[in-house]
Amino acid sequence: MINQRVKEVVEDLEKTVLDFMTRHKINHDEYRVATKYLVDSIKGGEETLMPDIFLEARATDISNEDRAGSPEGIEGPFYLPGAPVLSAPYVLPQRKDEPGIVMFFRGRITNIEGEPLGNVELDFWHADANGEYSNIHPGIPDWNLRGRIRSEKDGSYEVRTILPPPYEIPKNGPTGRLVNALGRHYFRPAHMHVMLRQPGYEDLISQLYFEGGEYIDNDLASAVRDNLIIKLTHHEGAKDIEKRGLNAPFYEGQYDFVLRPLQAG
Ligand code: MBD
Ligand code: FE
Numbered sequence: 001m002i003n004q005r006v007k008e009v010v011e012d013l014e015k016t017v018l019d020f021m022t023r024h025k026i027n028h029d030e031y032r033v034a035t036k037y038l039v040d041s042i043k044g045g046e047e048t049l050m051p052d053i054f055l056e057a058r059a060t061d062i063s064n065e066d067r068a069g070s071p072e073g074i075e076g077p078f079y080l081p082g083a084p085v086l087s088a089p090y091v092l093p094q095r096k097d098e099p100g101i102v103m104f105f106r107g108r109i110t111n112i113e114g115e116p117l118g119n120v121e122l123d124f125w126h127a128d129a130n131g132e133y134s135n136i137h138p139g140i141p142d143w144n145l146r147g148r149i150r151s152e153k154d155g156s157y158e159v160r161t162i163l164p165p166p167y168e169i170p171k172n173g174p175t176g177r178l179v180n181a182l183g184r185h186y187f188r189p190a191h192m193h194v195m196l197r198q199p200g201y202e203d204l205i206s207q208l209y210f211e212g213g214e215y216i217d218n219d220l221a222s223a224v225r226d227n228l229i230i231k232l233t234h235h236e237g238a239k240d241i242e243k244r245g246l247n248a249p250f251y252e253g254q255y256d257f258v259l260r261p262l263q264a265g
Helices: 004-024 028-046 049-054 056-064 174-181 238-243
Strands: 102-111 121-125 146-150 156-162 191-197 204-210 232-235 250-254 257-259
Touching: 028 049, 028 174, 049 056, 049 174, 121 156, 146 156, 204 257
Parallel strands: 102 250, 102 257
Antiparallel strands: 102 156, 121 146, 121 191, 191 204, 232 250
């Protein structure tokens, strides 16, 4: 059965790529290098890394056009379903002396009418202080810095974790070698991934960046948008530190989410 949307976009893509091949005189050897590249990148465990750094941000921009509610951010290649369900007070799973500076991340969740949404699931994942993701990079306990929390009745949420550093993609894999051949650097700015779920509302995939951070203006994936940047406050006063039951300075970041109702039909 003909699918009109598939037909429309695939036939245009086909024509666009064929024209491109003619324009650049892509010969058979080059064609075979390109197809092998795609196979190597997926079989080599990079999952969607290559398309995600080159293309995904455009798809989120298009989804975010003329839309109420919080903007989407790119998902990237490292989300995994089934992260641990945490209990309050929420702390993302971490090693005994997890490297990195403690960060509290909090905010409020409402619908587009401004009504608070309680019991929303927030599913977080981010890199550790070495810029590595659990369940992806070896040598990290499973589900480290991945976990699911829920908002309170008044829509508020708070989770404790550590501030991630900029993320450097693997330099020696297919994607890294391609990036190198283009003369680009390998970095994404520090970021925190979160996916929100609430019955009756659209799932929201977000990714938040930290104001003033390295690579924020120069993201390998070109995915930073002003409305996804949060400002961190640094707390170094003895009273603040004690109140949080800590023994070292920490950060706080805040972001309020607005969920959109599921479209009928
Ligand atoms: C990441 O952590 C990421 O979020 C994206 C989009 C690409 C590569 C690594
Ligand atoms: Fe990431």
